[in-house]
Amino acid sequence: MRRLRGALAPYLMILPGGLWMAVFFVVPLVFMFSVSLMTGNIIDGFKQTWHWQNYTDGFHTYGDKLVRSLWYGLLATVACIALAYPAAYWIAFKGGRRKSTYLFLLLLPFFVSFVLRTLAWKLVLTDNGPLLGPLRNHGLLPSDFHVLDSGFAVVSGLTYNFLPFMVLPIYVALERIDYRVIEASYDLYASRTQAFLRVVLPLSLPGVFAGVIMTFVPVASDYVNSEVLGGPNNVMIGHIIRTEYFDNSSYALASALSFSLMALLLVGIFAYARALGTEDVLEAAGR
Amino acid sequence: MTETQHAPLRDDPGRAEDAVPAIELAGVRKEYHAYGETVAAVQGVDLAIAQGEFFSLLGPSGCGKTTTMRMVAGFEEPTAGEVYLLGESVTGVPANRRDVNMVFQSYALFPHMSVFENVAFGLRRKRTPKAEITERVTEMLRIVDLTGRERRRPSELSGGQQQRVALARALVNRPRALLLDEPLGALDLKLRQAMQVELKRIQREVGITFVYVTHDQGEALTMSDRIAVMNDGLVEQLGTPREIYERPASKFVAGFIGTSNLLAGDAVESGGGTSVLKHGDGGRIEVGREFATGDKVELTVRPEKMQITADEPGDGLCRVHGKVSEVVYLGTSTNYNVTTDGGADVVVFVQNAMNAEDVARRGDTVWLSWEPQHSYVIGSAE
Numbered sequence: 036m037r038r039l040r041g042a043l044a045p046y047l048m049i050l051p052g053g054l055w056m057a058v059f060f061v062v063p064l065v066f067m068f069s070v071s072l073m074t075g076n077i078i079d080g081f082k083q084t085w086h087w088q089n090y091t092d093g094f095h096t097y098g099d100k101l102v103r104s105l106w107y108g109l110l111a112t113v114a115c116i117a118l119a120y121p122a123a124y125w126i127a128f129k130g131g132r133r134k135s136t137y138l139f140l141l142l143l144p145f146f147v148s149f150v151l152r153t154l155a156w157k158l159v160l161t162d163n164g165p166l167l168g169p170l171r172n173h174g175l176l177p178s179d180f181h182v183l184d185s186g187f188a189v190v191s192g193l194t195y196n197f198l199p200f201m202v203l204p205i206y207v208a209l210e211r212i213d214y215r216v217i218e219a220s221y222d223l224y225a226s227r228t229q230a231f232l233r234v235v236l237p238l239s240l241p242g243v244f245a246g247v248i249m250t251f252v253p254v255a256s257d258y259v260n261s262e263v264l265g266g267p268n269n270v271m272i273g274h275i276i277r278t279e280y281f282d283n284s285s286y287a288l289a290s291a292l293s294f295s296l297m298a299l300l301l302v303g304i305f306a307y308a309r310a311l312g313t314e315d316v317l318e319a320a321g322r
Numbered sequence: 323m324t325e326t327q328h329a330p331l332r333d334d335p336g337r338a339e340d341a342v343p344a345i346e347l348a349g350v351r352k353e354y355h356a357y358g359e360t361v362a363a364v365q366g367v368d369l370a371i372a373q374g375e376f377f378s379l380l381g382p383s384g385c386g387k388t389t390t391m392r393m394v395a396g397f398e399e400p401t402a403g404e405v406y407l408l409g410e411s412v413t414g415v416p417a418n419r420r421d422v423n424m425v426f427q428s429y430a431l432f433p434h435m436s437v438f439e440n441v442a443f444g445l446r447r448k449r450t451p452k453a454e455i456t457e458r459v460t461e462m463l464r465i466v467d468l469t470g471r472e473r474r475r476p477s478e479l480s481g482g483q484q485q486r487v488a489l490a491r492a493l494v495n496r497p498r499a500l501l502l503d504e505p506l507g508a509l510d511l512k513l514r515q516a517m518q519v520e521l522k523r524i525q526r527e528v529g530i531t532f533v534y535v536t537h538d539q540g541e542a543l544t545m546s547d548r549i550a551v552m553n554d555g556l557v558e559q560l561g562t563p564r565e566i567y568e569r570p571a572s573k574f575v576a577g578f579i580g581t582s583n584l585l586a587g588d589a590v591e592s593g594g595g596t597s598v599l600k601h602g603d604g605g606r607i608e609v610g611r612e613f614a615t616g617d618k619v620e621l622t623v624r625p626e627k628m629q630i631t632a633d634e635p636g637d638g639l640c641r642v643h644g645k646v647s648e649v650v651y652l653g654t655s656t657n658y659n660v661t662t663d664g665g666a667d668v669v670v671f672v673q674n675a676m677n678a679e680d681v682a683r684r685g686d687t688v689w690l691s692w693e694p695q696h697s698y699v700i701g702s703a704e
Contacts, residue, residue, distance in 0.1 A: 215430040218397060221417045223444035223491070233443075237434045254663045 043112035069292035081286060095276050097292060104272040105299060108255030109188065111193035112201075115250050116243060118194065119201035123242075124235075127209035138206065142199055149196060153263045156192055157183065160264070184266030192260040198251060201246035207244025209235070247307065252300055272296055324484040342409040343370040344499050344531040350403035352389050363389040364441055365401070365555035371499070371533060378534045378542040380551035382578065387535045390552070391446070391501050394533065394665055396420045407498055418447075423492035426565075428508065429484050431476040437471040437487050444495040456545030460647035462494040465527060482513045489524065499531040506541065513589050518544050539553075539579045543567060551575050568624070573700045576622040583623045586641070589613035596694075604634075605642040608694040614701060620701040624628055626671040627696040635691035644668070646686045656680060660690060 071089055075081035094101070109236050126137045144152060160182045170176045182188050212235060220230040258273030265271070272292065280289035352364040362387040364443050371377045379387040392398045393405055396417030404411050412420055423444070438459055445455045463469055466486040476484055485505060492500055505521075506514045522545050525532050534544050543563040551559045551566060551574075559571040570576035576584070585607065588600025592612045599607040599619050613619055623640075624652050635641050644662035658670045658681075670690060672681060682688050 186649075213428065213430060215426050215428060217430060218417070219424070219426060219430040219432070219491075220443070222395060223495070224418045225443075226418060229447060234432060288454040 067290045068294060070286050071294050073287045075195055077284040077286075077288070082110065086287070089287050090295060093295055095287060095290045097272060100272045100275050101292075101295065101299065103269070104255045104296070105303065107190055107261075107271060108251050109191060110190045111197065111254045112189065112247055112251045114194040115198055115201040116246070119198055119205055119246065120239075120243070121208055123202050123206040127206055127212075134210075138203075139201055145199060145283075150259055150263075151257050153192055154197070156188075157263050160188060183264060186265070186269045186270065188264040189261050189269050189271070192264045193254045193257060196257075196260065197250040200249040200253075204249065205239060205242040206246035208239040208245075212238050248304060251305070255300060256296055341520050342373070343406070344368070344373045344375070344408060345371040345533065346406040346409070347390070348398045348404045348406070350390070350405065352386070352393060352398060352458055353401045360402075364393070367552075367555075367557055369550060369560070369673045371531060372517055373531055374529055376522070376532045376534065376545055376547045378536060378546040378549045379552055380536055380539060380542040380549050380578075381465075382537055385552040387537075387552050387556040388503060389427060391424075391503055391535050394448075394499070395424050401558075411535045415605075421498045422501055422539060423490050423495050423497040424503065425505045429476075429488040429505075430488055431484060431491070433476055436473050436475060437468065437479070440476065440487055440615050441491045441494050443491065448495075455597050458494055459490075462490040464489045465493075465524060478504060485509065485517060486520075489521075493524070493528055493530065498532065499533055499606060502532060502534045504536055506536075506538075514541070521545060534682045543579070551578065553578075569698055570622060570700065573620065573622075576698070576700055581625050581669055583625060583628070583666070584620065585623065585662070585664070585666050585668070586618060586620050587664070589615055589617045589619055591615070602665070603643060605662065605664050607640045607642070607697060609697050609699050610694070611699055617702050621657065621697045622698045623668075623692055623696055623698075625657075626673075628668070628670045629691045629693045630660070630670050630672060631689050631691065632682070632686070634689055638694075639691040640694055640697060641664075641689055641691040642668075643687065643689055646682050646684055646688055649680055649682070649684055651680075658682060658688075660688065662690070 069083060070081065072083065072085050072087065073081040074084045074086045074089075122141070126134055126141075130137050158164055161167070162171070162181055162183065167176065167182065169178070171178060172179065216238075217230055217234055220234045225233060256273045257269075258271065258277050261269055261271035262274050273296075276289050276292050276296075279292065280287045347367050347369045350364060350367045351362060353360050355361075358375045367386075367390055379390060381387045389398060393400050394407075394510045395413060396412065396419075397415070404413055406412065407421060431531060432443065435443070441459045441462060442455050445458060450458070459472075460469075463472065466489055468483060468486055468490065469484065476487060477516065479487065485508075488505070502521075506517050518541060521532075534542070534545065543566075546563055548560065548562055549566050550557045553574050559575045561568055561569075566575065567579055570579060570582065573584070576582040578604040585601060585678060587601040587605065587607050590600045591598045592615065595610065595612060597609055597611060597613045597619070599605075599609060599613075599621075601607055607621065609619065629635065629639075640663045642664060644660040646658055647661050647667075648657075650657040650659070653674070655671050655673050658672065660668050662668060662672060668690065
């Protein structure tokens with residue numbers, strides 16, 4: 036009896052989490068997939084007709100928004116790496132005893148709601164707001180200059196909102212590097228640049244990889260930033276899905292678009308993992 | 323590259339250069355500032371390490387031996403004093419431009435590179451031609467007995483193999499000197515003993531100066547040509563293993579190296595360059611120095627130099643009287659713990675060569691005796 040309980044223990048431990056995921060992730064996913072193949076409307080009701088055309092319709096109508104979402108996701112992810120890596124590097128190697136203070140400061144904005152922060156950006160960046168208003172009034176900026184309602188504003192907002200998801204994994208990867216390994220590279224005639232490129236960077240790549248997955252996926256499917264900062268010309272697919280679902284009640288189309296986005300993201304991530312995640316790349320970097 | 327297996331890897335430096343020490347430290351100090359206080363980790367060390375020598379820095383943790391080595395490697399700059407490599411001052415020269423290499427305590431291998439790439443790292447940084455890199459790395463892996471493991475990752479190797487990769491990675495660059503920071507500390511006893519012999523063989527084969535930092539006196543005694551015993555940021559004694567073991571210069575060295583019996587006695591007569599000390603009832607110890615009558619003198623005697631007998635020993639031997647407090651049988655030898663009438667606790671090692679039985683039992687009163695030349699005076703007080 037005791038032995039049986041011992042053998043069952045690991046399964047019992049994953050049971051609550053597993054059940055939770057089954058009920059709140061797998062069931063809705065299957066249900067949504069079924070909806071994505073239905074036809075009908077909110078008044079007459081929806082019927083399962085295996086209508087694959089929902090997918091092609093989605094691509095025809097919103098293909099450009101899907102591509103834009105992936106493009107913005109890519110830009111914001113690259114911007115996140117560019118900002119997060121030096122910050123994480125500095126905290127990990129120069130932070131000394133205040134490391135956790137610096138990390139906390141970096142995370143501090145995230146105690147404020149996501150939507151509220153994005154709205155605050157809108158207030159700051161609006162044409163006559165506290166930043167642009169004075170500059171425009173003094174002729175320092177042309178009167179037709181805006182930041183809002185541009186792709187730049189959306190990507191900036193996305194970068195800002197998802198920066199910690201990049202900083203934290205990179206920080207963890209850098210922090211785990213044994214400093215003596217870096218000293219060993221200096222001892223073996225490496226300059227500071229070579230020590231970074233041959234030792235520190237390759238050893239931190241798993242952190243960058245984790246950071247990319249944790250930012251690119253939510254960024255590409257984000258709907259708040261494009262709605263608040265982007266205006267009508269920079270709409271991302273998340274915003275479309277939301278509108279189709281809640282405003283137009285086109286449940287089938289919205290579901291089909293969701294699955295299309297999911298498929299694209301999965302393909303993108305797997306292609307990326309194949310390109311970067313293998314150990315042969317690390318080996319090449321060591322040469 | 324080498325015709326014979328035992329040709330030294332370094333080019334023959336020539337007779338004239340041989341006189342120049344591989345490493346010289348002159349008045350080297352290192353201070354750290356922490357919490358508003360200044361702590362001197364190394365407080366004035368002078369050393370000259372000859373070319374091709376196996377030299378050990380031996381001492382307890384915190385004695386400054388690692389800091390001293392790191393100043394030679396270029397990871398720390400001395401607060402005062404100079405470091406010379408082959409007669410040239412290297413003050414201000416960073417680690418990546420010093421012609422010495424280091425084997426780190428935890429090996430510090432590059433986890434993302436194969437064994438081959440780890441060993442080739444230094445040569446690649448020096449832009450050595452590809453063909454030569456392959457040749458030298460292959461040769462070095464042969465010397466450390468790792469042929470066939472070139473493509474493995476460090477994590478796929480055992481501790482002893484990782485140790486040898488670290489050694490090869492440093493030696494392949496043919497440095498002026500190899501610095502080893504407690505390199506065997508992480509290995510188990512059997513492997514450590516095997517590696518001690520192995521290190522000695524490799525050092526003979528490559529002919530490079532080895533500077534070995536350790537807190538393990540056995541290791542230092544086994545491998546070194548010379549040892550510097552460090553304590554509190556200073557060199558307490560510098561000498562061959564035999565000198566340091568048999569003639570410890572201070573109480574610290576006597577206590578740190580091997581087991582030492584500390585005895586104290588009052589000078590009762592002296593003259594002709596010797597003194598006789600009284601230690602308890604019947605205790606008579608001769609030492610090779612004159613002391614004023616009444617001086618309290620401290621001396622050490624190694625446990626294996628003492629004889630244990632029931633009867634009073636003959637004239638000419640130093641002797642003390644005491645009671646056996648413990649007998650510990652160790653296979654090849656037996657340890658007798660004896661409390662002397664003078665109040666000192668001493669240990670005597672007796673080889674179990676012929677004795678079928680213990681020479682004394684717990685509670686027996688016995689005489690301990692030894693030749694006068696085995697007494698080493700380490701201090702005196704009025």
